[in-house]
Amino acid sequence: MELVFDLDQDEMPIFLAETDEQLQVLDEGLIRLEQESEDIDLVQALFRAAHTLKGTSGMIGHKRMVTLTHALENALDGVRKREVEISTAFVDLCLEAVDALRLLREEVVQRRASSVNVEALAERFSSLSTFQEDKEQIAVSMPKVQEQAAPAESGCSIHVEVFIAQDSIASAARAMQVLMTLQGFGEIVRMEPSQEEIETAKPVQRFEAQIKTQASIEEIRKEIGAISEIEKVVVEALDGGEKTASVPSEAPTTIQPPAEAVRNLEWELGRTTQPQAKTAAEKTVRTSxxxxxxxxxxxxxxxxxxxxxxxxxxxxxxxxxxxxxxxxxxxxxxxxxxxxxxxxxxxxxxRMLPVSNVFHKFPRMVRDLSNKFGKKLELVIEGEETELDRSVIEELQDPLIHLVRNSIDHGVETPEVRLQNGKPETARILMSAQHEQGRILLTVEDDGRGIDVERVKAAAVQKGLITEAEAASMGTSEAINLIFMSGFSTAKVVSDISGRGVGLDIVRNNIQRLNGNISVETWPGRGTRFQITLPLTLAIVPTLLVKVEPCIFAVPLVTVLETLRITQKDIRSVNNFPVIVLREKVLPLLYLSKAFGLPNQDASAYQHIVVVASGSTQMGLVVDTLLGQEEVVVKSLGPLVGEVYGISSAAILGDGQVILILDVQDLSRHVGAHYGR
Amino acid sequence: MAKILIVDDAEFLRMRISKMLIGDGYEVIEAENGALAVEAYKTQKPDVVLMDITMPEMDGLTALKEIRAIDPKARVVMLTALGQESVVLEAIKSGARDFVVKPFERERVLSAITKLLA
Structure with missing residues (x-):
């Protein structure tokens, strides 16, 4: 059956965006609540989020969502009153509710009922404690609106009887409105219920008063009748003023509001304990x-x-x-x-968004995984305010999720093992972001067992990725980089955390598609650090233009390490593959002319080399001339051309010339295959 | 045409009420918290204010009091939800002219405004 909500198509995006925002506040906040249960501002913010969700879902007529948000709101109210203890079970239940709310939100999109059992969840909330629905109704009695003044002046005595609608949610407030209106007409000599009683905010169905006034019965009836939710008004003149004598004399004392009542008021208002400084208007417009x-x-x-x-x-x-x-x-x-x-x-x-847009998903994920795998984890997030182009942000989520899962699954030891090794029981995972010279550096770091190089080598040999001889002669950093090869996984059992047939090779591919780079460092027994370097945007790429007669190529600057000029005699050969020795390391060379089937490059006296890195592989691109740096606007090759070896996209230069942007990752695979790593 | 100031931190609610009021020929201004509402009241002098209660930065009750201090004749209608009885009472005492409970029907909001403008 199709669900019907009171919501237009053009209202939908705003509803969804706002709902997501509040759900995120809840998700993140609940996890923080587990550690910082004394933070009343946090509880307040969570309450506000549940409250806003309740209001919005009510507006579109999503009853199930209202029921659940109401239960959540009440639970958070219980936390505030210390009637509900913040335990893992409590946070679990709240998070479960948040998950359910996500499904209920999805119902609005799909117009199909989900499997969420709202009643069962709400039931579990209400069994948390007995706080439900019997909110204390403590009088919030501020200085009285009027004191019972002494002698009555001139005017006739008028009796007023008012009936307030049964379904009014705040009938006491209506009674207060009536009271205040009557005070505007003259002096109240008697009333039932009393002002103190009204101020307890308990429902008032009937309000009766006697006033001394100059006003006419008609005027009074009209004014009172204009108040909302007033069902019936009876106004009649009384003969004489003898009843004034029987006025119960209420002590005209001013009652101080009890501290608890004030706190209640503050709470309902959604006030935070510290006044926030920021009030300046930031005028904003939403756009697609x-x-x-x-x-x-x-x-x-x-x-x-x-x-x-x-x-x-x-x-x-x-x-x-x-x-x-x-x-x-x-x-x-x-x-x-x-x-x-x-x-x-x-x-x-x-177009910039803070990285927190991706990072904020992680506290929840880490919490869930640590519970599931019996590992104790602390997630530290740094630099979440660092901004990145939204296109990059969107692509970043999957690789980061994979890296964090990888750290939890492979990196972090169980608490017992950690204690045996003299490490703190709780492992620390650090996610950080920072700007560095027009790039973004992202780090995922753990203090786990580190990568076992020998195990990596053995696994690679076993999987036929390398030969035993290659393994024996392979340096440590090179061996560690085997984890980025496709078809590699050291986990003995494919766990459902990281082993989904998606390996680090996919992570690296994704990052490189963003013109970024990923590298890994590891310290046996102490931990592993993955570092991702990314450009700020995808649309405009700073490049190094190089000429390989008769073409011009653009090398993304993010991949360029340095440029060199060498002579022919610097070139050596390993396995028939041209290499040079750069600072005591062997650097394989790739002649771009050969790679792209261009006329042979002149073996002139000098050769220009652009040293590039893809992942942790480095190589030297041999070119004819270096033309200089230029920011180019990336144009995709389009479906007609499709994928071309070694080329990622095109660009147009100032003189109208079309040039090709190199896919360094692709080229390095080629070199890897021939040079034999 | 009368000018209405809508104050609510939930964008969806502001949009919903705006649409409703604009459809009835009102001029609408919006503010997303109490502090901005007080600013908007000073500069734009709306005829009626629809004021949410639970908001960050400055809550609706404080904003009501500040607006009434600027203009004792200010016509403020509180937008409230279940469980806010004490605040509503306090708001009425502080000079709110009416209150409407969320989720509200179109007629309730419109009639509250027409009553105040009468």
């Missing part, structure tokens, strides 16, 4: 990702044109040096260039 992408594409085109303009300007200056018009042109071109740069920066900054 598609628009941003379009904008970025246009900026890309503009950059291509700017580069083109630079070239045209250059040739004009060369031909008509000193011409005033040409000077004018140059100046304008320079200005357009600067503006284009600024525009690019601005547009890029709009």
């Amino acid at each position: 990702v598609e628009r941003l992408d379009k904008l970025m594409n246009l900026v890309g085109e503009l950059i291509t044109d700017r580069n083109r303009l630079y070239q045209v300007r250059g040739s004009f200056e060369a031909r008509f040096r000193g011409d005033a018009q040409v000077d004018n042109l140059s100046e304008t071109v320079a200005h357009i260039g600067r503006i284009t740069d600024q525009l690019q920066k601005e547009v890029m900054s709009i």
Whole structure:
């Protein structure tokens, strides 16, 4: 059966985005709550999130979601009142509810009921304690609205009887409205219930008062009748004023609100204990990702044109040096260039999102996995405010999940083993992000057992990835990098944490597709660190332009380590493969002319080498000339061309020339295959 | 046409009420917390304020009091939910002119506004 919600298609994205936001707050906060149970601001923020979800789901008529968010809200209220103890079981239940809420959110999208049993979950919440529904109704009695003033002045005595709607959720507030309205007309000489009683906020169905006033019965009836949820008003004149004598004299004392009542009030208000400083208006507009992408594409085109303009300007200056018009042109071109740069920066900054968008998923994941595998883990996150282009962020999630799972599964020992080895029982996993010279560095680090090089070698031999002879002669860092080869896995049993047929090779491929790099360092018995280097954006790539007659290629700068000039006699041969020795290490060479079937490169006196790294493999690309650095706008090769060996994409240079951007990863595989690692 | 200020931290609710009011010919301004609402009240002088209670930065009750201090005639309607009885009571005492309970029906909100504008 199709579910029906009170929600338009154009309202959907806002509903979903807001719901996701609140669910994330809950997810993250609940995990923090386990450690920081005394943090009342945190409890408050969680409560607010549940409260907002309840309100929003109520607006679209999602009853099951309201039921569950209400139960969660009550549970958090219980935490605040210390009626509910924060235990692992409690957090588990709350998280279960959050998971269920995700499914209920999905119902709104799919319009099909999920399997969530809301009643059963709500039932479990209510069995947590007896706090449910009987919220203490302590009087929040502030200074009284009016004191029973002494002698009645002129005016007639009027009796007012008011009936408040049964279903009013705050009938006491309605009674208060009536009371205040009556005070506007004159002096109240008697009333039932009393103001103190009303202020306990207990439901009031009937309110009765006697006032001395100049106003007419009609006026009073009209004003009172205008108050919402008033079902019936009876206003009548009383004869004489003798009843004033029988007014029960209420002591006109001012009751101080009990501390607990004030706390209740604060709580209902969603106040945090510390006033927050930030109140300045940050005016924002929501816009679609598609628009941003379009904008970025246009900026890309503009950059291509700017580069083109630079070239045209250059040739004009060369031909008509000193011409005033040409000077004018140059100046304008320079200005357009600067503006284009600024525009690019601005547009890029709009597209930037903090890494926390990916990182925030991890506390929950680590908690779940540590429970499941009986390992004690502490997740430390650093630099989550570091910003990255959203296209990169989106691609980052899977590789990071894999690395963290990998650390938990393979890296971290069980508590017993850790204690035996004199390590703290709780393992530490560090995820960090930082900017470094126009790149982003991401780290996933654990203090587990480290990678056993000999085991890696043995596994690689067993799987036929390398021969035993190769294994014997292989250096440590090279051997560790075997873990990135496809078909490699050292786990004896394929566990459901990391072993899903997806290995680190996929992680590396994903990262390299983002023009990034991944490397690993390990210390036996002390831990392992994976480090990912990424460009800030995918749309514009800083490259090194090189010429291999008659073509120009762009090498992504993120892969370039250094450039060298060597002479023919520096080139040696290993297994018939050209290499050079660079700082006592053997560096295989790849002639780009050979790789792409271009005319043979001249064996001139000098050769230019671009040293590049892909993963932990390094090699030297032999080129004819180095042309310099340039930021190019990436254009995909398109479906007609498809995948081409060694080429990732294309770009257009300032002079309109189409160039190809090298796929260094692809090339290094080629070298790896021939050079035989 | 009368100008209505909607104050709620939930964007979805603001959007929902905006649509409702704009459809009825009202001019609408929005604020996402109490502090911004007080600012908006000063600069834009709305005829009616619809005020959520539970909000970060500055809650609805505080904002109500501040707005009433700026303009004792301010017409503020509280947007409330179950379990907020004490706050609503306090809001009424502090000069809120009405309150509407979430999830509310279109008619309830519109009638609260028309009553106040009468």
